[in-house]
Amino acid sequence: MTMLQSTRAIRRAKPVQRVLYIADLISTVVGKTAAWLIIALMTVVVVEVAKRYLLNAPTAWIFDLNNMLYGTVFMLCGAYTLAQNSHVRGDFIYGSLKPRTQATLDLILYVLFFLPGIAALIYAGWHYAQDSWRILEHSNVTADGPPVYPFKTVIPVAGTLVMMQGLAEMLRCVVCLKSGAWPPRLKDVSELDVVEEQLARSEYVDEEDRRAAIAGAHKIDETARQRGMGGDLNT
Template identity: 55%
Template structure:
């Protein structure tokens, strides 16, 4: 069971890493538009559409990856003091009360939006001769499905934790570094220096 959970973690981590490259594409598009607008005096109407589609794609497809890394915002004021079983029980309740209904609604509505958009060959109405947005809308149910898959993994983790009393392992990835912890690590590795003016 644990191997299956870790495989799904790895899959969603891989998807998250792949879609993270949209940041590079987004940066290039914006840089080109700024150069084109202010240096060449030739702005492009499609850039606004492209930027919100790239940005939206990044955030939607990062949802499952962030859940796999346990990186979503959490009210840690009290949660961190609870025992793992209590944490898992609370998480399990919240997954069934909020997560599953919300993500199912996202998948359902997203499928309707995407299928209708593909049928009518929808283009953006924000700018004249706007780019097609049906590929962007297709990301909505796809993101919902990957989020639901990772949610099932997290629910199974909660059940395992309730039974065993400790959280099962998860795939580790790059994490934010606590500044104080980093400072301590850096200073711990440096040799101690003699105070200024002391004898050598």
């Protein structure tokens, strides 16, 4: 989804849905931006392999740098993965439940495990980062290890992003409990926007047919999305 499509979706949404979309957008932007570090990680590995085996000139601190790059990607993409509903779960049971049952189960688990766990991560990560900055900590894996205080700063930042997205997911659960259907995610509107734009530009579709086609597309999308979350709309 482009930024323009995201902005349109946010503007059209109702207040509660707008909050969900904004949380999704923040997590998505951060996650996709952090994903570019994979290119940096790949470049570092390729260059180091060439130096080590072709020039016989290995870099002592490259192991630390690889770990920090990968760790940064892993942590900053956590909220994005949650926004995409892509974390691993036992779908063989969860997928057969109705939306309201799913929302109830999710909400209970968020309160019991997610909130205290992520709060502990933010709290501990903040102190780790604070102590690391105070002493300008460097890695002790090698004699001349790189600084690790920027990397440790990522811990509370990533935890805060995951907490924000988790609160949005809890709000989704509340909406589902009230309506009996899962509210859409920001990614769900992308294909519908494409359909609407194509129909709007077509010279061979009149207004009545265009509206009927868009309504049909929305219905198909809603059915597929609810089935994707598990269960059906009969609550």
